[in-house]
Amino acid sequence: MIPDRSEPGSSDHYGIIKMKKNAFLFLAISILFFVSCEKNDDMGDQDPGLYKITSAISEDGIYKVELYSMNDTLFEGYNKLFLSVVEVETKNLISEAELGLRPMMHMVDKIHSAPYENPESTASSDGYFEGAVVFIMPSNPDEGWVLNVDMNISGTETVTELEIPWVKYLEEPRKVKVTSDIDGTIYFVSRVEPSDPVVGINPCEFTIHYKESMMSFPAATDLTMTIEPEMPSMEHGSPNNEDPEHTGKGHYTGKVNFTMTGWWRVHFTLKKGDKIVSDDHYMDITF
Amino acid sequence: MKRLYNIILLFCLSGILPAQQESFTIFDTVQLEEIRISASVPLNERTVLDFHQSSNFSSIDRINERLDGIMLIRRGAYAMDPQMHGFSAGQINVTIDGMKMFGACTDRMDPVTSYLEPDNLKTLKINHGTAGNINGNTVGGSFDMLLREPATSQSPSYSISAGTGYETASNGVNANAAFELSREKWAFRSSGTYRNHDSYRAGDGNIVPFSQFSKVNLHSVFKYEPDPNNIIRLDFLLDDAFDVGYSALPMDVAKARARMFSVEYRKPLTGSRLSNLKTRLYYNSVYHLMDDSSRDSTFLLEGNAEQDTVYMRMDMPGWSDTWGFYLETEVELGERSSLFFKLDDYLNFSRANMTMYMNSPSYPGEPPMYAETWPDQYRNVIGLFASYTNQISDDLRMGLDTRIDYSITRVTSETGWRQFAIFGYDINKPYYHLPLSLNINLGFRPDKAIAFEGGLGYSERLPTNSEQFGFFLYNALDGYDYLGNPDIKPEGSVEAWTRIRFTRPDFKVSLQGTLSHVSDYIIGMVDPDIPRMNLYATGLKRYRNIQYANLFSTGLQVHWTPVNQISIYSLSKYTYGVTNNGEALPLIPPLKNFSIMRFQEDRFSIQVEGEFSSAQNRTSESFGETPTPAFAVFHLRATWMINISNHNLELGTGVENVFDKAYSEHLDWGNYLRPGRNIYLNLSILM
Numbered sequence: 001m002i003p004d005r006s007e008p009g010s011s012d013h014y015g016i017i018k019m020k021k022n023a024f025l026f027l028a029i030s031i032l033f034f035v036s037c038e039k040n041d042d043m044g045d046q047d048p049g050l051y052k053i054t055s056a057i058s059e060d061g062i063y064k065v066e067l068y069s070m071n072d073t074l075f076e077g078y079n080k081l082f083l084s085v086v087e088v089e090t091k092n093l094i095s096e097a098e099l100g101l102r103p104m105m106h107m108v109d110k111i112h113s114a115p116y117e118n119p120e121s122t123a124s125s126d127g128y129f130e131g132a133v134v135f136i137m138p139s140n141p142d143e144g145w146v147l148n149v150d151m152n153i154s155g156t157e158t159v160t161e162l163e164i165p166w167v168k169y170l171e172e173p174r175k176v177k178v179t180s181d182i183d184g185t186i187y188f189v190s191r192v193e194p195s196d197p198v199v200g201i202n203p204c205e206f207t208i209h210y211k212e213s214m215m216s217f218p219a220a221t222d223l224t225m226t227i228e229p230e231m232p233s234m235e236h237g238s239p240n241n242e243d244p245e246h247t248g249k250g251h252y253t254g255k256v257n258f259t260m261t262g263w264w265r266v267h268f269t270l271k272k273g274d275k276i277v278s279d280d281h282y283m284d285i286t287f
Numbered sequence: 288m289k290r291l292y293n294i295i296l297l298f299c300l301s302g303i304l305p306a307q308q309e310s311f312t313i314f315d316t317v318q319l320e321e322i323r324i325s326a327s328v329p330l331n332e333r334t335v336l337d338f339h340q341s342s343n344f345s346s347i348d349r350i351n352e353r354l355d356g357i358m359l360i361r362r363g364a365y366a367m368d369p370q371m372h373g374f375s376a377g378q379i380n381v382t383i384d385g386m387k388m389f390g391a392c393t394d395r396m397d398p399v400t401s402y403l404e405p406d407n408l409k410t411l412k413i414n415h416g417t418a419g420n421i422n423g424n425t426v427g428g429s430f431d432m433l434l435r436e437p438a439t440s441q442s443p444s445y446s447i448s449a450g451t452g453y454e455t456a457s458n459g460v461n462a463n464a465a466f467e468l469s470r471e472k473w474a475f476r477s478s479g480t481y482r483n484h485d486s487y488r489a490g491d492g493n494i495v496p497f498s499q500f501s502k503v504n505l506h507s508v509f510k511y512e513p514d515p516n517n518i519i520r521l522d523f524l525l526d527d528a529f530d531v532g533y534s535a536l537p538m539d540v541a542k543a544r545a546r547m548f549s550v551e552y553r554k555p556l557t558g559s560r561l562s563n564l565k566t567r568l569y570y571n572s573v574y575h576l577m578d579d580s581s582r583d584s585t586f587l588l589e590g591n592a593e594q595d596t597v598y599m600r601m602d603m604p605g606w607s608d609t610w611g612f613y614l615e616t617e618v619e620l621g622e623r624s625s626l627f628f629k630l631d632d633y634l635n636f637s638r639a640n641m642t643m644y645m646n647s648p649s650y651p652g653e654p655p656m657y658a659e660t661w662p663d664q665y666r667n668v669i670g671l672f673a674s675y676t677n678q679i680s681d682d683l684r685m686g687l688d689t690r691i692d693y694s695i696t697r698v699t700s701e702t703g704w705r706q707f708a709i710f711g712y713d714i715n716k717p718y719y720h721l722p723l724s725l726n727i728n729l730g731f732r733p734d735k736a737i738a739f740e741g742g743l744g745y746s747e748r749l750p751t752n753s754e755q756f757g758f759f760l761y762n763a764l765d766g767y768d769y770l771g772n773p774d775i776k777p778e779g780s781v782e783a784w785t786r787i788r789f790t791r792p793d794f795k796v797s798l799q800g801t802l803s804h805v806s807d808y809i810i811g812m813v814d815p816d817i818p819r820m821n822l823y824a825t826g827l828k829r830y831r832n833i834q835y836a837n838l839f840s841t842g843l844q845v846h847w848t849p850v851n852q853i854s855i856y857s858l859s860k861y862t863y864g865v866t867n868n869g870e871a872l873p874l875i876p877p878l879k880n881f882s883i884m885r886f887q888e889d890r891f892s893i894q895v896e897g898e899f900s901s902a903q904n905r906t907s908e909s910f911g912e913t914p915t916p917a918f919a920v921f922h923l924r925a926t927w928m929i930n931i932s933n934h935n936l937e938l939g940t941g942v943e944n945v946f947d948k949a950y951s952e953h954l955d956w957g958n959y960l961r962p963g964r965n966i967y968l969n970l971s972i973l974m
Contacts, residue, residue, distance in 0.1 A: 199658065200705020233599075233645045233653055239817040240709055257709040259759065259820060262643070262656030286654055 050082055050128075057088065058151060058160040064088050065149055065160040068128065070195075074145075074167045076138045077174035078190035078207050082128040083119065083149065095123040100150035103133045107143045114145075115188060115209035115217035117249060134190045134209060134217070136177075138169035172286055178270065178278045186211040187220055187270070187277070192251065197258060197287040204244055204256035206283075208270070219250025223277060228267045229256055238264075261287055344452050344461035344482075344969060347400045347408075347432070355799070355842040355860060356415050356428075358876045361955040362763070363533035364457065364487060364962075365500035366401035366543075370954065372415055372801050372840035373862040373875055374427020377751030377809075378778065381430045382422045383524075385613055386549060386567065387633045391575035391605035392540075393660045393753060393760045396533060400432070402526040402545040402573070404480040406463050407506035409433045416801055417726055417746035417782045420690040421629060421672055424722040426748045426780035426805060434522055437476035439512050440469035450971030452939070456962040457498070459484035461969075477507040486532060489960030490949030497532030497539055497582075498959070516556060522549045524571075535957035536763045537823055538603065541578035547571035559619075566614040577603035599646065599822060605639035605661065624677040632669040637661050637752050638700075658820070660758050662703020668694040668749070684730040686742075694720040694749055698756055706758050710817075712773045714756065722747035722777050741785035747777040754809055754830045759820040762811070764873070764956050765910040767828040768819045769811050776832050780805045793848045800841040807832035808866070813909070834867040857882045863905075873910035876953050877903035877917075890929070894941075896922040903953040915958070918950035939969040 050068040057064050068082035081101075085094040101116040114136045119129035139145060145164040151157065178187040193205035204227065208220040226243045230236070244254035258264055263286045270277035348367040351357045359367035360375060371379050381399045382388070390397035412431040414421065419429030449464040465478035486498040503526070510520040524547040531540040549569035556562045579601055611633030618626040639661035645653045674688035696718040698704065704715045724746035732738040750772075753760055757771040786799040811828030819827045840862040848854045859880045864872030878901040885894045899919045906912035924941035947964040955961070 198705060199702050201708050231656070233647050233650050234643075234656070234820070234822060236818045236820055238709065240711065259706065259709060260641075260643075260656045260658035261654070262645075263650070263653050 054162050054165055056160050056162050058158045060156075060158040062088060062156075062158065063094065063151065063153070063160065065151075065162060067147065067162050067164075074135060074164060075170050075174065076135050076167060077170065078132060078134045078192050080130065080132050080192075081147075082130055084123075084127055085129065085151070085153070093123075093127045094153055095127065096121060096153070097123070097129065098152035099129050099131065101131050101133060102148035102150060103135070104146045104148060105137060105143065106146060110214070112214040113217065115190075115207070115219070115250075132207075134175060134188055134207060135167045136175065136188055136217075137167075139164070139167040172284050174283070176281050176283055178281050180272075180277045182272060182275050182277055185277075187223075188217065189268070189270070189281070189283070191283055191285075193253075194256065194285065197264075197285050199258055199261055202256050202258060204242070204254045204266075206244055206252045206268075207250050208252060209250055221246055221248075221250055222272060223252075224271045225252045225254075226269045226271075227254065227256060228269075229258065230265050230267060231260075231262060232265050233263065256285075258285075258287075344450075344463070344480075345405060346482075347403060347405055347411075350405060350411065351400070353858065353881055354411075354413065355797075355844060355858060356801075356840060357413070357430075358860070358862070358879070358954055360874060361952070361959075362396065362535045362957075363500070363531065363959075364484065364495075364498040365502075365528070365531050365533075366397055368395055368398045369400055369430060370874065370876075371413075371428040371430070372803070373838045373864045373872065374803075375874070377754065378425065378427035378748060379430060380419055380423045380425035380428070380748075381432075383432050383547065384434050384522075384549070384551075384567070385422045385431060385615075385629075385631070386547070386569045386571070387423065387609050387611050387635065388545070388547065388571045388573065389607045389609060389635055389637065389752075391573040391607035391637065391639065392543075392577070393603070393605055393639045393757060394536065394538075394577070394762070396531075396536065396540055396577070397528075397543050397573065397575050400430070401528070401543070402504075402547075403432055403524075404463075404504040404506075404526075406465065406478050406480050407435050407504065407524065409435045416784055416803065417724055417744035417780055418688070418728065418742060418784075420688065420724045420726070420746055421674075422631070423668070423670065424690060424692050424724060424746065424748045424777075426746050426778050426782075426803070434506065434508065434524070435476060435478070436508060436520065437467050437474035437510055438469060439471060439474045439510065441471060443471075444469045446973065448971065448973040450937075450969060452967055452969035454484070454965055454967045456943075456965035457484035457487035459487075472511065472513055474510045474512075475508070477505070479503065479505040487962045487965075490944060490947045490963035491960060492963070493960075495534050495959050495962075497534045500528060500531040502526065502528040502531075516554050518551075518553045518555070520551045522547070522551070534959040535955070537582065537761070538577045538579045538601065539581065540576065541580075542574070542576045544574045545571065561616055561618055563615070563617045565616070566612065568612045570610050571608070573605075573607045575605040575607075577601070577605075600644045602642045602644075603639065603660070605637070607635065607637045609633055609635045623679075624675065627672075627674045627676075629672040630670070631672075632667070634665060634667045636663070636665050638663045658758060659700055659702050659706060660760055661752055662698050662706065662756055662758065663700040664696060664698045664703070664752055664756055666694060666696040666749075666752070668692050682732045686726075686728040686730075688724075688726050690724045690746075692720070692722045692749070694722070696720070696752075696755065703756065703758075707756070707771075707773060710770070714773050718755070718773065720749055720777055722749055736790050738788045738790070739785070740788070742783070744782045744784075745779065746782070747779040749777055750775045750809060750830075757830075759827075761821040761824055762828075763823075764912075765811075765828070766823065766825045767811060767813070768821050768824040768826070770814070770817065770827060770829045772830040775809060775830055776807045778805055778807050778809055778832075795844075795846040797844045798841070801839070803838045803840075804835060805838065806835045808834075808836035810836075810866070836864060836866045836872055838865075838872070839863045852888055853884065853886050855882070855884050870909065871905045871907045871912075873907035873912055874954055875903070875905070877901045877905075877915070890927060892926050894922075894924040896924070898922070900952060913958070915951065915953040918948060918952075920948045920950060920961075921945045935973045937969075937971045939971075940967065942966050 051072040053067045053069050055066040064086045066084045098121050099119050103114040105112050115134040117132040119131040123129050147162040149160045174191040176189045187210045190207045194202035209217045210220045229238050238257040238259050242255035244252035247253045265282045265284050267282040269279040356372050358370045361367050388399045410433040415428040419425045445468045451462040460483050463480040467476040483501045486494050489495050505525045507523045512518045526545040528543040551567040553565040613631035615629040640659045643656040670692035672690040676686045678684050698714050707714045726744035728742035730740045755771050759768045780803050782803045784801040789796045812831045814829045817827040842860040845857045861878045862875050864875040880899040882897045902917040904914040922943045926939045929936040943965040949960050951958045951960050
């Protein structure tokens, strides 16, 4: 049979061109797709969104101190604290001050302090003095925390007493009390990171303080720490974790990997020199 | 004319036909036949014999099993994974009319062949080895399933056919129906298949748990043909499988759903320099949902407070969408030589994830665990295929072909990036591959009765999404979790093959052999430093390129017709695989033979079949393979065609595994027994 060739301009002719066009358009689109996939994720620095916890006027009546946190309620464990200091009369925001934190737990029969980290003498660009307190027990209706702030502003010394409304107990503790197998020293290990755990590599940061007396909880800077994450119900761990190393002020920084969401248990071992301080403690992280 | 269609239709209804016809076809010295085609199995014509027809309702798997060079990896009674000459999964190229489609299951519970029914197919085109590169890069071969097409007709006509069958071993019901309408300028066909099988009874008398399945398949095609040189066709395919059990896996399938749409335009232009112009645009979408809710070994029994040793339930959905097009044409260079070109492009999106719900009484209230087993990924592959065929002399023919692909793969899921960051990979970037292939084939026919064919080829194939980005995919065969390797290299295979065919009208023999040397062979290797993730897993394997693996495969087919009524067909196939360390490759079948004797008298036929397998003692220890004993099973079949007032009726009956042998094949995961004695009865009618 002689093929019936369609003339240019006939509907058939256009038909074939159209099909080709579609095909190439499709190709073009699918290639473009990949180009458009190359987006840059701008993870811009955002205001973390602070919650006001409490405020008080200094003893001399000159300053007002406001206490902020990244959480709406403070909790048992390591809390980063943001303090703003305002001169009451002029409403000036103070940006240079020596602030000393003195957390105090007023129990029914005794008082004790807690580990803390004093802020730098210069406020951040946002006007906050950033410090931290490890609340080593939660509040209860009869017993609560007070944060005394010893202030030295341009040579003038005063103190502000901030009543902490509530320090909540966490179902999943972020602070573990460890008693040394070597000498019975009491250590407080607190989780700083991961604060917002995700599947993948997470920063892993703990603070370790020890109890010198009821009023003194210095940073433990001479320990070595190893971690081992596990999913207890699945009986598996995760690979390629980095053991936290001391990076200053009792902070131990490393990396912890989570291969899926869910309930993870990070086992840790503390050593002092060659001696084991403790090897049977863990911190649960569920997300 | 109508009668002819009726007959054709009846035959396609009456089962699937066999064939191997092509492999015995005598060379035509004028018409240039492609040497590359290893087998073309026409499904809608009754050819010489029904050797591959095991019943009226044979699935594609059943047909495959009886083809040279093809074996099936079996995880349950449904959705078997084809293996060609020892190659499977991403090593072979399974297409539908040249269209790419990918299963959405991370555990290969839905090979593409499971989404089609022979009822909807015209032909199976099989190209073994590196020469299977026409529709995409491959090292193991290609398996193209051509969809049925209705024919136009000068006088308006229609046909309706329907059939149903029952099988005792699985208490199974099969039914199909087809409707075809033919007009001068257009034609329409719609056909559907329904299957519903319970868990089957094995030869030892026990029910094989979780071997049930149900499915519905529907294919509709509309063809518009204003003149012989302009043909447009629209295809729609639907396949829904539900409640599919997988005995050998810890999970079943609640739902496996495929949809396919395509538009094709072709211009045969017969006799002109440029001919057989064809272009096609397509989209398909697969959704696959694994389900372990009925597994008492992994969860609370439904409606029963009794608890098991493991208290977990998993949701594992998977998606795979593919958009694509191709354009092909033939160019005649002279009387004896021609060129063929094909340009194709596809974009595949795949995603699978896993949510585990732990319900352990020791740890109540545990939140669900989530991970992305196939982090969202896109792969675009554009490829150009060209082949050159030259009839050098009346008895010598040569074919040359080449293919080049350009592939971009990109993971777009942030969770996926983070998952792989744990293992030191930064996968937030495009991955490029450029697989190549080149083949030369020669056909020499010194005498009308004898033909020698052979070829040399090289071909590379892309890694699959599991091999590249799979995240803790549990493999029930070796009990390991598998972790993808983003930097994995494509496999490359150097292959040599040969085939000798001897053809006399009453006696035909074909012997083929293929030798493949696969460099950068992709295989899972144990990594003791990474803990496993799935509860049932014994450890973790990562996909690696080993230096090489060698595979050898051979097949012998004999077809003898001693007298007109009796014909005998025998197929033997054997594969051998070894790694560079001398270790046996896993999932390599032993020697297998099908021997069939058929007696046909007018409208009645009776067929005796023997299926034999030698033992497989060459096993891969690192894959936890155990030796498989030899077996022999026998089947008996009979068909009877009746014509009642111009309606054709076909009755088929048979007994499979007559002696109720308890056996399993080496490629059956978990060594679950095959069905025991199965009696079936089929009835088909054509109006």
